[in-house]
Amino acid sequence: MLCCMTENKEKKKRQGWKQNPEAVQENILEAALEEFAERGFAGARINLIADKTDTSKRMIYYYFGDKEGLYRRVIEKTYTDTRQGELALELDLSKPQEALRKLITFTFNHHRKHSDFIRLVMIENIHQGRHLGEKQHFADINAPAIQRVKEIYSAGVEQGVFRRGLSAEQLHWQISAMCFFNVSNQATFGAAFGDQLFTPTGQKELCQTIEDTVLTFLLHEPDRLLK
Amino acid sequence: MLCCMTENKEKKKRQGWKQNPEAVQENILEAALEEFAERGFAGARINLIADKTDTSKRMIYYYFGDKEGLYRRVIEKTYTDTRQGELALELDLSKPQEALRKLITFTFNHHRKHSDFIRLVMIENIHQGRHLGEKQHFADINAPAIQRVKEIYSAGVEQGVFRRGLSAEQLHWQISAMCFFNVSNQATFGAAFGDQLFTPTGQKELCQTIEDTVLTFLLHEPDRLLK
Amino acid sequence: MLCCMTENKEKKKRQGWKQNPEAVQENILEAALEEFAERGFAGARINLIADKTDTSKRMIYYYFGDKEGLYRRVIEKTYTDTRQGELALELDLSKPQEALRKLITFTFNHHRKHSDFIRLVMIENIHQGRHLGEKQHFADINAPAIQRVKEIYSAGVEQGVFRRGLSAEQLHWQISAMCFFNVSNQATFGAAFGDQLFTPTGQKELCQTIEDTVLTFLLHEPDRLLK
Amino acid sequence: MLCCMTENKEKKKRQGWKQNPEAVQENILEAALEEFAERGFAGARINLIADKTDTSKRMIYYYFGDKEGLYRRVIEKTYTDTRQGELALELDLSKPQEALRKLITFTFNHHRKHSDFIRLVMIENIHQGRHLGEKQHFADINAPAIQRVKEIYSAGVEQGVFRRGLSAEQLHWQISAMCFFNVSNQATFGAAFGDQLFTPTGQKELCQTIEDTVLTFLLHEPDRLLK
DNA sequence: AATGAATGAGCATTCATTCAT
DNA sequence: CATGAATGAATGCTCATTCAT
Secondary structure, three states: OOOOOHHHOOOOOOOOOOOOHHHHHHHHHHHHHHHHHHHHHHHOOHHHHHHHOOOOHHHHHHHHOOHHHHHHHHHHHHHHHHHHHHHOOOOOOOOHHHHHHHHHHHHHHHHHHOHHHHHHHHHHHHOOOOOOOOHHHHHHHHHHHHHHHHHHHHHHHHOOOOOOOOOHHHHHHHHHHHHHHHHHOHHHHHHHHOOHHHOHHHHHHHHHHHHHHHHHHHHOOOOOOOO | OOOOHHHHOOOOOOOOOOOOHHHHHHHHHHHHHHHHHHHHHHHOOHHHHHHHOOOOHHHHHHHHOOHHHHHHHHHHHHHHHHHHHHHOOOOOOOOHHHHHHHHHHHHHHHHHHOHHHHHHHHHHHHOOOOOOOOHHHHHHHHHHHHHHHHHHHHHHHHOOOOOOOOOHHHHHHHHHHHHHHHHHOHHHHHHHHOOHHHOHHHHHHHHHHHHHHHHHHHHOOOOOOOO | OOOOHHHOOOOOOOOOOOOOHHHHHHHHHHHHHHHHHHHHHHHOOHHHHHHHOOOOHHHHHHHHOOHHHHHHHHHHHHHHHHHHHHHOOOOOOOOHHHHHHHHHHHHHHHHHHOHHHHHHHHHHHHOOOOOOOOHHHHHHHHHHHHHHHHHHHHHHHHOOOOOOOOOHHHHHHHHHHHHHHHHHOHHHHHHHHOOHHHOHHHHHHHHHHHHHHHHHHHHOOOOOOOO | OOOOOHHHOOOOOOOOOOOOHHHHHHHHHHHHHHHHHHHHHHHOOHHHHHHHOOOOHHHHHHHHOOHHHHHHHHHHHHHHHHHHHHHOOOOOOOOHHHHHHHHHHHHHHHHHHOHHHHHHHHHHHHOOOOOOOOHHHHHHHHHHHHHHHHHHHHHHHHOOOOOOOOOHHHHHHHHHHHHHHHHHOHHHHHHHHOOHHHOHHHHHHHHHHHHHHHHHHHHOOOOOOOO
């Protein structure tokens, strides 16, 4: 009553929006995103999520069933938000090289700014993708990402700028790999090899390098006569 | 009746190596590696680690102090083992292109085979590298990885095969990024975009692509006159 | 089989008062008082406290946070109860000597009857008073004890019965010391010097002696011309 | 090996006196006294005692059997040392008042200086004197303490200075009570009623008061005609 | 729709103690 | 005499979850 009861923290909650189920759920999802991204699924604490919320622990169970249900919804929301954010980017397909560089720069910066998303993806990979929900639905959410690359690549091939025979999927994979790794593995890579790559100028150069790498690969036939 | 059984498992333990502290520690570390890699730090259960062991839970605390101490030692061991495994690879510096392809193939396959290592690195990145121990020591362990690339690149430049002005660090980063991502993000990438990349042939092509990408980048000056 | 039983005791618990947080806390505090008084802080076992309770171990943590939090509350409650018990005593200030004897008899008997309180005070002194909570609050709880003595002494001085120049604080200290020691050190004193003082008649005489000692001190100027 | 193994602290131990069983035991007893006095029986940790020692934990078991055996020996030693210390005090029985004041001053200061002894006695009282060993032996150790008072009192009565009919036992009890309580309850009494009594001057006055109290009681017949 | 009270199962950790040499 | 390695049994505490209103 007076002292402890760690589980019932007095909280000054904005009460105005009560009676609005969707807002309450949204509010819970935001809190959960933070917590899951910071501590992983097992490390996250329902109590702490509730504390970050303007509602109570009981409501989490009311709306999401259990911890896993909440986590699933967080994952889904995070992917959806991310892909929707990407759709806002406008590309000029008449200049395929420029478009591709723009897409890479965008992805690079987007991932840097949304480390919560990156962390959540890592966490979900540790869980071997068990919480991605219905496969088809998940695929649908993500389809636009490849589509984007495909449009640019096709335009480039049509204009005779890019070489033929490459798959948009692999191109997207290359871009993803480097833009993702840049954020996901910064801690260990920096500790192992120094932080030069992660300074502001290091990052600018790295982004440039990724663009150059992908573009060079699109422009030049690889040499397999080894020396 | 049922409740206590977890701790009393009749275990057929090899008793021969008792009184051999190093073997006992090694045995614990192996069990812990599995468990941490599978469930993360928070999700790992000391009891389950002990069960995989030929000794008891008590000995874990005897030798490693607490869960975090054990985890730290697992991380250190995993990195050390990995880097030492890499040193076994012999490269012929007189043929830089071939050497680089060989290094990439090796890294690609090594990472695929050691998904425990990959998972542990991901986990540690989620923890923001808090358990890597003394920074200098960790850097020392990892230094050879860059050194390898530097030797190949320097040889290539000297022989006029590779273009000048690139950093070995960035090259290592590129290779790492793609070989690591291939394993670390297989679950989410596969679910989002299909498993073609992760079939046996898909993987063969992907490895080839990584090699081509890096080599092309080393051979051709990038085109920055955008079209 | 046997090993888990301590926690699963079939206990006939009065269920009527559930959902009554204050009663539950009170119930826990009583059980804890017994246990702490009997075994000290370190020796007390949360499981045993829970067993003496009509609720579960979990509720101890729910309401008191941890063992120390519970102990703190027990100490506070014990002091509060004791001081409040003392306030019930009615004293006739028109007869200061009688009033003082009555106060001493009361204190003597009170301490004998409440050996739990005495033991808890000893335990807390061994812990060097670390759990007494906010100093001012603790002082406020105890203030009435001195006030009582002060009233009697002032009345006695005004009536010309007691000599001037003594402090109520020291008088309270004298009374406390002897009434407390009588209970607190009975075990060792009895073992060392025999149990005569602790038989019913021995105790009656001892109480009388304490009264005589304090009163004689109040009536007669001490002789410091040593012989 | 490298990091934890909390139980095997590297200790720079004076090795010179090894092979001397009595010195080893003495060394252990001193360490144990500190630890038991500071934390009580249940709170004391065998590991910490061993750490304070110049020998190992195993030796504690070798010489003392178990924790309780060690504690018993500590109690016995403490009482023995204390009583022997008291025998050093020389008293002039031709001046009984002076002798008694001297004895009280000595006891008062002795207890202040040996708070370890006081704490251990408190602890043993909490354990209800269960570890005092053979009763007769313990009584023999303590007998001199009363004897001392008896000599003074008898001398005083013979010289017509002290009134007749009092018991040396009670006198010793009075002195003990106040001198003991002064140290044992300083923490709680100070917190409850302020620290004035425990400042250097406060203590000087308190000692004086104890002397005055006891002597006045010895010189004046108590007044039982209450007013 | 909402909530404070309640909880069983299990968690990391610690303890005094004994074994093997 | 001496010691590093080993251990069973508990200990304090936490977790996600459900009850009762």
